[in-house]
Amino acid sequence: MKAVHFGAGNIGRGFIGHMLSASDYEVCFVARNPKKIAMLQKRQEYPITLANAEQDTTIVNNVTAINVGEQDRVAEEIASADLITTAVGVSALEDIAEPIAKGIYLRMKNNNSAPLHIIACENAIGGSTRLKKRVYPFLDEVTREKAERSVSFPNAAVDRIVPVQDHKDPLQVTVEPFYEWVVHRPALLEGFKEIEGVHYVDSLEPYIERKMFTVNTGHCVAAYFGYLEGFKTIRQVMGHAPLRAKVRKVMEETGAMLIVKHGFNPQKHSKYIDTILERFANPNLTDQVTRVGRSPLRKLSPYDRLVRPAMQASEFGIETPHLTSAMAAAMLFNYEHDEEAMKLQHLIHEDGVSAFIRERMGIHEEHPVHQHAVARYEELKGRQESTILT
Numbered sequence: 001m002k003a004v005h006f007g008a009g010n011i012g013r014g015f016i017g018h019m020l021s022a023s024d025y026e027v028c029f030v031a032r033n034p035k036k037i038a039m040l041q042k043r044q045e046y047p048i049t050l051a052n053a054e055q056d057t058t059i060v061n062n063v064t065a066i067n068v069g070e071q072d073r074v075a076e077e078i079a080s081a082d083l084i085t086t087a088v089g090v091s092a093l094e095d096i097a098e099p100i101a102k103g104i105y106l107r108m109k110n111n112n113s114a115p116l117h118i119i120a121c122e123n124a125i126g127g128s129t130r131l132k133k134r135v136y137p138f139l140d141e142v143t144r145e146k147a148e149r150s151v152s153f154p155n156a157a158v159d160r161i162v163p164v165q166d167h168k169d170p171l172q173v174t175v176e177p178f179y180e181w182v183v184h185r186p187a188l189l190e191g192f193k194e195i196e197g198v199h200y201v202d203s204l205e206p207y208i209e210r211k212m213f214t215v216n217t218g219h220c221v222a223a224y225f226g227y228l229e230g231f232k233t234i235r236q237v238m239g240h241a242p243l244r245a246k247v248r249k250v251m252e253e254t255g256a257m258l259i260v261k262h263g264f265n266p267q268k269h270s271k272y273i274d275t276i277l278e279r280f281a282n283p284n285l286t287d288q289v290t291r292v293g294r295s296p297l298r299k300l301s302p303y304d305r306l307v308r309p310a311m312q313a314s315e316f317g318i319e320t321p322h323l324t325s326a327m328a329a330a331m332l333f334n335y336e337h338d339e340e341a342m343k344l345q346h347l348i349h350e351d352g353v354s355a356f357i358r359e360r361m362g363i364h365e366e367h368p369v370h371q372h373a374v375a376r377y378e379e380l381k382g383r384q385e386s387t388i389l390t
Protein backbone atom coordinates (compact mmCIF):
# COMPACT_ATOMS: atom_id res chain seq x y z
CA MET A 1 0.00 0.00 0.00
CA LYS A 2 1.25 3.45 -0.81
CA ALA A 3 0.65 6.70 1.06
CA VAL A 4 1.50 10.18 -0.13
CA HIS A 5 1.91 12.63 2.74
CA PHE A 6 2.01 16.40 2.17
CA GLY A 7 4.34 18.20 4.61
CA ALA A 8 7.49 16.61 6.05
CA GLY A 9 7.33 18.83 9.14
CA ASN A 10 7.02 17.98 12.81
CA ILE A 11 3.70 16.16 12.90
CA GLY A 12 4.23 14.78 9.39
CA ARG A 13 7.43 12.96 10.30
CA GLY A 14 6.79 12.67 14.04
CA PHE A 15 3.32 11.16 13.88
CA ILE A 16 1.65 10.50 10.53
CA GLY A 17 4.70 9.13 8.70
CA HIS A 18 5.52 6.96 11.70
CA MET A 19 2.01 5.51 12.01
CA LEU A 20 1.71 4.83 8.30
CA SER A 21 5.10 3.18 8.04
CA ALA A 22 4.31 1.01 11.09
CA SER A 23 1.19 -0.15 9.22
CA ASP A 24 3.28 -1.22 6.24
CA TYR A 25 2.46 1.72 4.05
CA GLU A 26 5.27 2.98 1.83
CA VAL A 27 5.32 6.70 2.57
CA CYS A 28 6.22 9.34 0.01
CA PHE A 29 6.50 12.79 1.60
CA VAL A 30 5.64 15.70 -0.67
CA ALA A 31 7.73 18.46 0.80
CA ARG A 32 9.37 21.82 0.20
CA ASN A 33 12.74 21.72 1.92
CA PRO A 34 15.28 20.44 -0.69
CA LYS A 35 17.79 19.34 1.96
CA LYS A 36 15.26 17.21 3.83
CA ILE A 37 13.91 15.82 0.56
CA ALA A 38 17.39 14.74 -0.54
CA MET A 39 18.07 13.13 2.85
CA LEU A 40 14.77 11.24 2.85
CA GLN A 41 15.42 10.00 -0.70
CA LYS A 42 18.91 8.84 0.22
CA ARG A 43 18.31 7.30 3.64
CA GLN A 44 14.70 6.17 3.25
CA GLU A 45 14.41 6.23 7.02
CA TYR A 46 14.67 8.59 9.98
CA PRO A 47 14.73 8.35 13.79
CA ILE A 48 11.90 9.23 16.16
CA THR A 49 12.68 9.85 19.83
CA LEU A 50 10.08 9.70 22.56
CA ALA A 51 10.13 12.51 25.10
CA ASN A 52 10.33 10.12 28.06
CA ALA A 53 13.06 9.59 30.63
CA GLU A 54 14.64 6.86 28.50
CA GLN A 55 14.49 8.89 25.27
CA ASP A 56 13.42 5.72 23.45
CA THR A 57 14.29 5.95 19.79
CA THR A 58 12.82 4.01 16.89
CA ILE A 59 13.51 4.12 13.19
CA VAL A 60 10.76 4.92 10.72
CA ASN A 61 11.54 3.18 7.44
CA ASN A 62 10.11 2.70 3.99
CA VAL A 63 9.94 6.43 3.36
CA THR A 64 11.02 8.72 0.56
CA ALA A 65 10.20 12.24 -0.61
CA ILE A 66 9.59 14.42 -3.63
CA ASN A 67 9.38 18.17 -4.07
CA VAL A 68 5.91 19.70 -4.24
CA GLY A 69 7.17 21.76 -7.18
CA GLU A 70 7.66 18.63 -9.30
CA GLN A 71 4.06 18.68 -10.39
CA ASP A 72 4.11 15.73 -12.80
CA ARG A 73 5.81 13.45 -10.28
CA VAL A 74 3.41 14.47 -7.54
CA ALA A 75 0.46 13.73 -9.85
CA GLU A 76 1.93 10.32 -10.74
CA GLU A 77 2.37 9.42 -7.07
CA ILE A 78 -1.23 10.39 -6.31
CA ALA A 79 -2.53 8.53 -9.35
CA SER A 80 -1.18 5.27 -7.96
CA ALA A 81 -1.56 5.89 -4.19
CA ASP A 82 -3.99 4.30 -1.75
CA LEU A 83 -3.95 7.08 0.79
CA ILE A 84 -3.14 10.78 0.90
CA THR A 85 -2.56 12.55 4.19
CA THR A 86 -1.64 16.15 4.90
CA ALA A 87 -0.04 18.08 7.76
CA VAL A 88 0.89 21.39 6.18
CA GLY A 89 -1.19 23.77 8.31
CA VAL A 90 -4.82 24.64 7.62
CA SER A 91 -3.94 27.83 5.76
CA ALA A 92 -1.66 25.91 3.39
CA LEU A 93 -4.41 23.50 2.31
CA GLU A 94 -5.26 25.87 -0.53
CA ASP A 95 -1.69 25.60 -1.80
CA ILE A 96 -1.81 21.82 -2.12
CA ALA A 97 -5.32 21.65 -3.60
CA GLU A 98 -4.22 22.01 -7.21
CA PRO A 99 -1.44 19.38 -7.04
CA ILE A 100 -3.91 16.97 -5.44
CA ALA A 101 -6.49 17.73 -8.15
CA LYS A 102 -3.90 17.07 -10.86
CA GLY A 103 -3.20 13.69 -9.29
CA ILE A 104 -6.90 12.83 -9.13
CA TYR A 105 -7.30 13.88 -12.76
CA LEU A 106 -4.43 11.61 -13.85
CA ARG A 107 -5.79 8.77 -11.72
CA MET A 108 -9.21 9.00 -13.35
CA LYS A 109 -7.64 9.36 -16.81
CA ASN A 110 -5.73 6.12 -16.11
CA ASN A 111 -9.03 4.50 -15.13
CA ASN A 112 -7.71 3.69 -11.68
CA SER A 113 -10.94 3.17 -9.77
CA ALA A 114 -9.30 1.76 -6.62
CA PRO A 115 -10.41 3.64 -3.50
CA LEU A 116 -8.38 6.70 -2.57
CA HIS A 117 -8.73 8.25 0.88
CA ILE A 118 -7.57 11.80 1.51
CA ILE A 119 -7.20 12.68 5.19
CA ALA A 120 -6.23 16.17 6.35
CA CYS A 121 -4.38 15.79 9.65
CA GLU A 122 -4.61 19.43 10.62
CA ASN A 123 -5.92 21.16 13.72
CA ALA A 124 -9.27 22.07 12.26
CA ILE A 125 -12.85 20.95 12.44
CA GLY A 126 -13.78 19.32 9.13
CA GLY A 127 -10.24 19.67 7.73
CA SER A 128 -10.65 17.01 5.01
CA THR A 129 -14.00 18.49 3.94
CA ARG A 130 -12.32 21.90 3.66
CA LEU A 131 -9.59 20.33 1.52
CA LYS A 132 -12.17 18.70 -0.74
CA LYS A 133 -13.85 22.09 -1.24
CA ARG A 134 -10.48 23.46 -2.37
CA VAL A 135 -9.64 20.51 -4.63
CA TYR A 136 -12.92 20.09 -6.51
CA PRO A 137 -12.96 23.46 -8.31
CA PHE A 138 -9.79 22.31 -10.09
CA LEU A 139 -11.56 19.23 -11.52
CA ASP A 140 -13.71 19.11 -14.63
CA GLU A 141 -17.21 17.75 -14.27
CA VAL A 142 -16.49 14.28 -15.69
CA THR A 143 -13.49 13.79 -13.37
CA ARG A 144 -15.50 15.07 -10.45
CA GLU A 145 -18.26 12.56 -11.10
CA LYS A 146 -15.78 9.70 -11.31
CA ALA A 147 -13.97 10.92 -8.20
CA GLU A 148 -17.23 10.92 -6.26
CA ARG A 149 -17.28 7.13 -6.66
CA SER A 150 -13.73 6.25 -5.59
CA VAL A 151 -12.22 9.21 -3.73
CA SER A 152 -13.24 9.99 -0.16
CA PHE A 153 -12.18 12.71 2.27
CA PRO A 154 -12.70 11.35 5.82
CA ASN A 155 -12.35 13.97 8.53
CA ALA A 156 -9.97 13.28 11.40
CA ALA A 157 -8.61 14.50 14.73
CA VAL A 158 -4.89 14.17 15.45
CA ASP A 159 -3.28 14.64 18.81
CA ARG A 160 0.41 14.43 19.65
CA ILE A 161 2.60 17.29 20.82
CA VAL A 162 5.56 17.65 18.50
CA PRO A 163 7.61 20.77 19.21
CA VAL A 164 10.03 22.61 16.95
CA GLN A 165 13.06 20.34 16.59
CA ASP A 166 16.68 20.99 17.46
CA HIS A 167 18.76 17.96 16.44
CA LYS A 168 22.04 17.54 14.58
CA ASP A 169 20.20 15.19 12.25
CA PRO A 170 17.59 17.36 10.46
CA LEU A 171 15.32 14.34 10.00
CA GLN A 172 15.23 13.31 13.66
CA VAL A 173 12.11 14.24 15.53
CA THR A 174 11.28 14.17 19.23
CA VAL A 175 7.64 13.58 20.09
CA GLU A 176 5.63 13.17 23.27
CA PRO A 177 4.72 9.53 24.03
CA PHE A 178 0.96 10.21 23.95
CA TYR A 179 -0.90 10.02 20.66
CA GLU A 180 -4.45 9.85 19.39
CA TRP A 181 -5.62 9.72 15.77
CA VAL A 182 -9.37 9.50 15.27
CA VAL A 183 -10.94 8.99 11.84
CA HIS A 184 -14.57 9.28 10.75
CA ARG A 185 -15.44 5.69 9.82
CA PRO A 186 -18.60 6.30 7.70
CA ALA A 187 -16.44 8.06 5.10
CA LEU A 188 -14.22 5.00 4.56
CA LEU A 189 -14.67 3.15 1.27
CA GLU A 190 -14.46 -0.60 0.86
CA GLY A 191 -10.85 -1.68 0.50
CA PHE A 192 -9.38 0.85 2.93
CA LYS A 193 -6.34 -0.63 4.69
CA GLU A 194 -6.73 0.23 8.34
CA ILE A 195 -3.89 2.10 10.00
CA GLU A 196 -2.85 0.43 13.23
CA GLY A 197 -3.44 2.55 16.30
CA VAL A 198 -6.08 4.74 14.64
CA HIS A 199 -9.43 4.94 16.37
CA TYR A 200 -12.33 4.79 13.89
CA VAL A 201 -15.57 6.37 15.07
CA ASP A 202 -19.08 6.79 13.71
CA SER A 203 -19.40 10.35 14.97
CA LEU A 204 -16.27 12.50 14.92
CA GLU A 205 -17.65 15.73 16.35
CA PRO A 206 -17.35 14.82 20.05
CA TYR A 207 -13.74 13.72 19.51
CA ILE A 208 -12.56 16.67 17.47
CA GLU A 209 -14.34 19.20 19.68
CA ARG A 210 -13.01 17.57 22.84
CA LYS A 211 -9.49 17.64 21.43
CA MET A 212 -9.53 21.12 19.89
CA PHE A 213 -11.41 22.79 22.74
CA THR A 214 -9.46 21.14 25.55
CA VAL A 215 -5.93 20.36 24.32
CA ASN A 216 -5.63 23.19 21.82
CA THR A 217 -7.62 25.75 23.79
CA GLY A 218 -5.62 25.03 26.95
CA HIS A 219 -2.37 24.96 25.02
CA CYS A 220 -2.82 28.35 23.37
CA VAL A 221 -4.06 29.88 26.62
CA ALA A 222 -0.82 28.73 28.27
CA ALA A 223 1.10 30.18 25.35
CA TYR A 224 -0.61 33.59 25.28
CA PHE A 225 -0.62 34.18 29.04
CA GLY A 226 2.90 32.75 29.24
CA TYR A 227 4.08 35.06 26.47
CA LEU A 228 2.66 38.08 28.28
CA GLU A 229 4.53 37.04 31.42
CA GLY A 230 7.78 36.58 29.52
CA PHE A 231 7.94 32.76 29.67
CA LYS A 232 9.67 30.98 26.82
CA THR A 233 8.32 27.43 27.08
CA ILE A 234 5.01 25.76 27.90
CA ARG A 235 6.74 23.71 30.59
CA GLN A 236 7.79 26.95 32.35
CA VAL A 237 4.21 28.20 32.18
CA MET A 238 2.99 24.95 33.73
CA GLY A 239 5.53 25.38 36.51
CA HIS A 240 3.96 28.73 37.47
CA ALA A 241 1.05 27.79 39.76
CA PRO A 242 -1.20 30.83 39.10
CA LEU A 243 -0.88 30.46 35.31
CA ARG A 244 -1.43 26.71 35.46
CA ALA A 245 -4.59 27.38 37.48
CA LYS A 246 -5.75 29.91 34.86
CA VAL A 247 -5.25 27.38 32.09
CA ARG A 248 -7.25 24.81 34.05
CA LYS A 249 -10.07 27.31 34.61
CA VAL A 250 -10.35 27.86 30.87
CA MET A 251 -10.40 24.12 30.24
CA GLU A 252 -13.11 23.76 32.87
CA GLU A 253 -15.19 26.38 31.05
CA THR A 254 -14.86 24.66 27.67
CA GLY A 255 -15.38 21.37 29.53
CA ALA A 256 -18.71 22.59 30.93
CA MET A 257 -19.86 23.25 27.37
CA LEU A 258 -18.53 19.91 26.06
CA ILE A 259 -20.17 17.99 28.90
CA VAL A 260 -23.56 19.53 28.15
CA LYS A 261 -23.22 19.29 24.38
CA HIS A 262 -21.77 15.78 24.09
CA GLY A 263 -22.91 14.20 27.34
CA PHE A 264 -19.36 13.49 28.55
CA ASN A 265 -18.97 12.10 32.05
CA PRO A 266 -17.83 15.07 34.22
CA GLN A 267 -15.36 13.01 36.32
CA LYS A 268 -13.81 11.46 33.24
CA HIS A 269 -13.57 14.84 31.59
CA SER A 270 -11.87 16.29 34.63
CA LYS A 271 -9.30 13.48 34.45
CA TYR A 272 -8.85 14.17 30.74
CA ILE A 273 -8.00 17.77 31.65
CA ASP A 274 -5.50 16.60 34.29
CA THR A 275 -3.80 14.32 31.78
CA ILE A 276 -3.47 17.16 29.32
CA LEU A 277 -1.98 19.49 31.91
CA GLU A 278 0.57 16.76 32.69
CA ARG A 279 1.35 16.44 29.00
CA PHE A 280 1.96 20.20 28.81
CA ALA A 281 4.28 19.93 31.84
CA ASN A 282 6.30 16.99 30.40
CA PRO A 283 9.82 17.54 31.82
CA ASN A 284 11.37 15.85 28.77
CA LEU A 285 9.79 18.13 26.19
CA THR A 286 10.72 21.70 25.32
CA ASP A 287 7.92 23.41 23.45
CA GLN A 288 8.20 27.14 22.76
CA VAL A 289 5.25 29.41 23.59
CA THR A 290 5.80 31.06 20.20
CA ARG A 291 5.13 27.76 18.40
CA VAL A 292 2.02 27.03 20.41
CA GLY A 293 0.71 30.58 20.00
CA ARG A 294 1.62 30.73 16.29
CA SER A 295 -0.87 32.10 13.76
CA PRO A 296 -3.11 34.00 16.20
CA LEU A 297 -5.49 35.18 13.44
CA ARG A 298 -6.31 31.54 12.76
CA LYS A 299 -6.63 30.76 16.45
CA LEU A 300 -8.93 33.76 16.98
CA SER A 301 -11.10 32.95 13.96
CA PRO A 302 -14.80 32.07 14.49
CA TYR A 303 -14.51 28.27 14.17
CA ASP A 304 -11.28 27.77 16.07
CA ARG A 305 -10.31 26.95 19.68
CA LEU A 306 -11.12 30.27 21.38
CA VAL A 307 -14.22 31.79 19.81
CA ARG A 308 -16.11 28.63 18.90
CA PRO A 309 -16.24 27.10 22.40
CA ALA A 310 -17.09 30.49 23.92
CA MET A 311 -19.98 31.04 21.52
CA GLN A 312 -21.27 27.52 21.97
CA ALA A 313 -21.03 27.84 25.76
CA SER A 314 -22.97 31.08 25.55
CA GLU A 315 -25.74 29.29 23.62
CA PHE A 316 -26.00 26.86 26.54
CA GLY A 317 -26.07 29.73 29.05
CA ILE A 318 -22.56 28.93 30.31
CA GLU A 319 -20.34 31.90 31.11
CA THR A 320 -16.69 31.84 30.04
CA PRO A 321 -14.86 34.73 31.76
CA HIS A 322 -11.48 32.98 31.76
CA LEU A 323 -11.75 31.94 28.13
CA THR A 324 -12.69 35.48 27.18
CA SER A 325 -9.67 36.83 29.07
CA ALA A 326 -7.55 34.39 27.10
CA MET A 327 -8.90 35.92 23.87
CA ALA A 328 -7.67 39.27 25.15
CA ALA A 329 -4.23 37.78 25.85
CA ALA A 330 -4.21 36.30 22.34
CA MET A 331 -4.93 39.74 20.88
CA LEU A 332 -1.80 41.01 22.62
CA PHE A 333 0.44 38.35 21.05
CA ASN A 334 2.96 40.50 19.20
CA TYR A 335 5.76 38.08 18.45
CA GLU A 336 7.63 39.81 15.65
CA HIS A 337 8.64 36.64 13.75
CA ASP A 338 5.02 35.55 13.41
CA GLU A 339 3.43 37.04 10.30
CA GLU A 340 -0.11 36.67 11.63
CA ALA A 341 0.81 38.23 14.97
CA MET A 342 2.14 41.25 13.11
CA LYS A 343 -0.99 41.47 10.97
CA LEU A 344 -3.15 41.13 14.08
CA GLN A 345 -1.36 44.03 15.76
CA HIS A 346 -1.66 46.10 12.61
CA LEU A 347 -5.41 45.43 12.33
CA ILE A 348 -6.05 46.34 15.95
CA HIS A 349 -3.89 49.44 15.64
CA GLU A 350 -5.73 50.57 12.49
CA ASP A 351 -9.35 49.71 13.30
CA GLY A 352 -9.47 49.20 17.05
CA VAL A 353 -10.04 46.12 19.16
CA SER A 354 -13.83 46.18 18.92
CA ALA A 355 -13.77 46.18 15.11
CA PHE A 356 -11.29 43.31 15.19
CA ILE A 357 -13.54 41.24 17.43
CA ARG A 358 -16.54 41.97 15.23
CA GLU A 359 -14.91 41.51 11.82
CA ARG A 360 -12.31 38.83 12.45
CA MET A 361 -13.74 36.90 15.37
CA GLY A 362 -17.35 37.24 14.24
CA ILE A 363 -18.73 38.41 17.61
CA HIS A 364 -21.08 41.40 17.43
CA GLU A 365 -20.81 44.37 19.82
CA GLU A 366 -23.87 43.51 21.89
CA HIS A 367 -22.62 40.06 22.76
CA PRO A 368 -21.29 39.82 26.36
CA VAL A 369 -18.22 37.94 25.14
CA HIS A 370 -17.39 40.89 22.88
CA GLN A 371 -17.77 43.40 25.68
CA HIS A 372 -15.83 41.33 28.17
CA ALA A 373 -13.03 40.70 25.66
CA VAL A 374 -12.67 44.44 25.00
CA ALA A 375 -12.59 45.23 28.71
CA ARG A 376 -10.01 42.53 29.44
CA TYR A 377 -7.92 43.60 26.45
CA GLU A 378 -7.80 47.20 27.69
CA GLU A 379 -6.95 46.02 31.19
CA LEU A 380 -4.16 43.68 30.07
CA LYS A 381 -2.79 46.24 27.65
CA GLY A 382 -2.79 48.90 30.36
CA ARG A 383 -0.95 46.51 32.66
CA GLN A 384 1.55 45.71 29.92
CA GLU A 385 2.19 49.40 29.24
CA SER A 386 2.65 50.26 32.90
CA THR A 387 5.15 47.35 33.21
CA ILE A 388 7.08 48.70 30.25
CA LEU A 389 7.11 52.21 31.78
CA THR A 390 8.30 51.08 35.22
Ligand SMILES: NC(=O)c1ccc[n+]([C@@H]2O[C@H](COP(=O)([O-])OP(=O)(O)OC[C@H]3O[C@@H](n4cnc5c(N)ncnc54)[C@H](O)[C@@H]3O)[C@@H](O)[C@H]2O)c1
Binds near residue numbers: 006
Ligand atom coordinates in the same frame (compact mmCIF):
# COMPACT_ATOMS: atom_id res chain seq x y z
N1 LIG B 1 3.09 19.84 16.01
C1 LIG B 1 2.04 19.42 16.68
O1 LIG B 1 2.10 19.22 17.91
C2 LIG B 1 0.74 19.15 15.99
C3 LIG B 1 -0.15 18.22 16.54
C4 LIG B 1 -1.39 17.98 15.92
C5 LIG B 1 -1.68 18.62 14.74
N2 LIG B 1 -0.79 19.51 14.21
C6 LIG B 1 -1.17 20.15 12.97
O2 LIG B 1 -0.36 19.62 11.92
C7 LIG B 1 -0.12 20.62 10.92
C8 LIG B 1 1.38 20.78 10.75
O3 LIG B 1 1.93 21.23 11.97
P1 LIG B 1 3.46 21.03 12.31
O4 LIG B 1 3.62 21.34 13.74
O5 LIG B 1 3.94 19.73 11.80
O6 LIG B 1 4.10 22.23 11.46
P2 LIG B 1 5.47 22.25 10.68
O7 LIG B 1 5.69 23.66 10.28
O8 LIG B 1 6.52 21.54 11.44
O9 LIG B 1 5.14 21.38 9.39
C9 LIG B 1 4.41 21.82 8.31
C10 LIG B 1 5.17 21.37 7.09
O10 LIG B 1 4.37 21.60 5.95
C11 LIG B 1 5.21 22.03 4.92
N3 LIG B 1 4.42 22.71 3.90
C12 LIG B 1 3.74 23.88 4.01
N4 LIG B 1 3.15 24.16 2.83
C13 LIG B 1 3.44 23.15 2.00
C14 LIG B 1 3.14 22.87 0.65
N5 LIG B 1 2.43 23.70 -0.09
N6 LIG B 1 3.61 21.73 0.11
C15 LIG B 1 4.35 20.86 0.83
N7 LIG B 1 4.70 21.08 2.11
C16 LIG B 1 4.25 22.21 2.67
C17 LIG B 1 6.21 22.95 5.60
O11 LIG B 1 7.37 23.12 4.80
C18 LIG B 1 6.48 22.18 6.88
O12 LIG B 1 7.54 21.27 6.72
C19 LIG B 1 -0.83 21.87 11.44
O13 LIG B 1 -2.12 21.93 10.88
C20 LIG B 1 -0.93 21.63 12.93
O14 LIG B 1 -1.98 22.33 13.51
C21 LIG B 1 0.40 19.79 14.80
Ligand SMILES: O=P(O)(O)OC[C@@H](O)[C@@H](O)[C@H](O)[C@H](O)CO
Binds near residue numbers: 158215219291293295
Ligand atom coordinates in the same frame (compact mmCIF):
# COMPACT_ATOMS: atom_id res chain seq x y z
O1 LIG C 1 -0.73 23.46 15.53
P1 LIG C 1 -1.54 24.67 15.97
O2 LIG C 1 -0.88 25.95 15.62
O3 LIG C 1 -2.95 24.58 15.53
O4 LIG C 1 -1.59 24.59 17.56
C1 LIG C 1 -0.40 24.58 18.30
C2 LIG C 1 -0.41 23.44 19.30
O5 LIG C 1 -1.43 23.64 20.22
C3 LIG C 1 -0.64 22.12 18.59
O6 LIG C 1 0.27 21.90 17.55
C4 LIG C 1 -0.57 20.95 19.60
O7 LIG C 1 0.76 20.71 19.96
C5 LIG C 1 -1.19 19.72 19.02
O8 LIG C 1 -2.43 19.97 18.45
C6 LIG C 1 -1.30 18.61 20.04
O9 LIG C 1 -2.00 17.56 19.48
